[in-house]
Amino acid sequence: MDETSDQIPRITRFRSAIAAFIDERKEAKLKDAEGDAAQAAKYDYSTWLADAARRVTQIQAVTHVLKATHPDARGSSLHIPPESLPPHAEIGTHVLGDQYADDIVGNAAALDVYKFLKREVDGKRLLDWFLLNDADLLAALDNDEATALEWATAFKSLIRPAASLASHGLAKQVYWCLKGDPTDDTDFQLLQPLFASSLAHAVHQEIQSARFGEINKLARQARRKQEPHDGVYRDYRNLVMRKLGGTKPQNISQLNSDRGGTNYLLASLPPIWDQDRPRNFLKIESVLERFRHYPGVREQLHALCSLLESDSTSIKEIRGQRKQIEQEIIQSLAAFGLASRELFKPGWSRDPDCKLPLCEQLWLDPDRISLPPREEHLEEDQAFVAAFHWKDWPDQVAQRFGSWLNAILRERKLPVGDAEQKNWAKQAIIEAESPMPFKPSVIPADSEQEVTHG
Structure with a gap:
């Protein structure tokens, strides 16, 4: 005042x-x-x-x-x-x-x-x-x-106790054992958990600040560039977004409407202990075989092959299932690219033992362009920067991905060819700018290539 x-x-x-x-x-x-x-x-x-x-x-x-x-x-x-x-x-x-x-x-x-x-x-x-x-x-x-x-x-009276407390058949209810004897039917209390809206709103504000706030943005940029930063970097991984209220979030509550119906769920997962150092990409000729061992990819590839080998006569059913598996593989490819970018310091592809094709180097070591060129390798480093900005490499990586996936299907004696290779490549998500987990692939339904199977 x-x-x-x-x-x-x-x-x-x-x-x-x-x-x-x-x-x-x-x-x-x-x-x-x-x-x-x-x-x-x-x-x-x-x-x-x-x-x-x-x-x-x-x-x-x-x-x-x-x-x-x-x-x-x-x-x-x-x-x-x-x-x-x-x-x-x-x-x-x-x-x-x-x-x-x-x-x-x-x-x-x-x-x-x-x-x-x-x-x-x-x-x-x-x-x-x-x-x-x-x-x-x-x-x-x-x-x-x-x-x-x-x-x-x-x-x-806006803040008032309910005249009488009432539950409903659509409310969530659980029986809670009071004394620890599950065989005693009289030893249970019926509970009705309620959505803690004020707490959920506070969590939403914290996560939004971590994802989009200016202070955390500066910390994120410093982390990506491996630069010192006087502050704390906050990151919430493996979030799930739950939408409440559909197109009318105000029908749930006012705070839910303020959030546009968005309610974040934190990952409830046990820790994964991996004490091995991440395997580098040196002395290999493509990272796609490493991608084959990325979490979930083996199962996705097996599901795709099994579907195409099935005897189902419902083309519509196969198309829907195949499209879902394809999207899972494509999203795994995007996640693999993002995770790989953060594994090593920028410039790792300058190592003489790096045998990857240039397009894969540009994909997985993009921050190399921010490093000063080496006098003894000036022409090579300038060519790397020029190739990055030319932006042919996302299409080249996508084409290599399509050929790689076709080769896996051929191992299972599936009849795939150029049309299928183009279909895989068309869907591949290769980030050419700032890293993101994934973005939706837009493919007109009338131009989608069908994968045949016999």
Whole structure:
């Protein structure tokens, strides 16, 4: 709050903030209905507040949301302030303390009332001032004390306990053994886990900051260039994105709508201990045989060969299954490229023992172009940089991938030829710019080549 605003009476500051919000709503709603006096009258100061106080009962502030479990569940959501929860060593809503975001459930048409209560005056939300029974705010609502008190009471009811707690057949429920004797049917408590929306929102904000925040971006660039950096680099790997609410995420909750329905799931995987040093790409003539041993690829290749060798007469069924396996192989190729780029320091392909074709060197050692050229190999290093920027190499790697995959299929006596090789190459994802895990391959359905089998 600056010095000028501090000189304005608090009642005036409250009234001005409320009037400004109502005017914004009026302008947004009536921009295409100018001259409609009846509609405009709804946005008179007292008229709008009276209507908002009536509609606030249609929404509820919560921290744990039922509909995130199933959108058609009809039961109770809860508002449990994190600081009121018992502390545990495990991560939970309790770790948020008093720094948490309330979520809102109920009629989406009444969410403008919540936006009103979120409007800040003197560093606090109007809702917070209502909960403190602020006398100046009540005076700003209406000159009639009884009317102002009635409206304030309604607005405070945004945070309210459920009249009665209710579950639903579509809610997730689990039986919990209390004393450890699973043979005693009387020793179980029926629990209903609820989606911890406030915690999920805090996790989402942290992950978004790590993925797209400017501070972490600088740390990521320093890590990639093997440069010192005064800071911490954060990375969340193997994330899964769960979409809640489909095209209408607001039907789940307000915070879910703010996230566009996106809810990240962290990888729940045991650690993989690999104490061997990563195998370099020296003294080999192609990295594609190494790709064959990349996690999951052997299984994908086996599945593709088995499908093409099958006796199924349903071409449509084979096409759908084959397309799915192809996409898995292509995504593994993109992931292999990304992982390989990060294994070794830039410039490893300068080693005399590097026998890879130039296109594969450019694919897996792209940061070599940022290194100063060597005087004794000036022409070679300049040619490497020129070839990288010419950008023929992604197509060349894709062609080599297509030929490599065809050779594997021929080992199984499958009748593949140029058409199939072009199909594999066309789908191959070879990043020519900044590394990414993968990007979707767009192939028009009417131009897709069919892999025959006999």
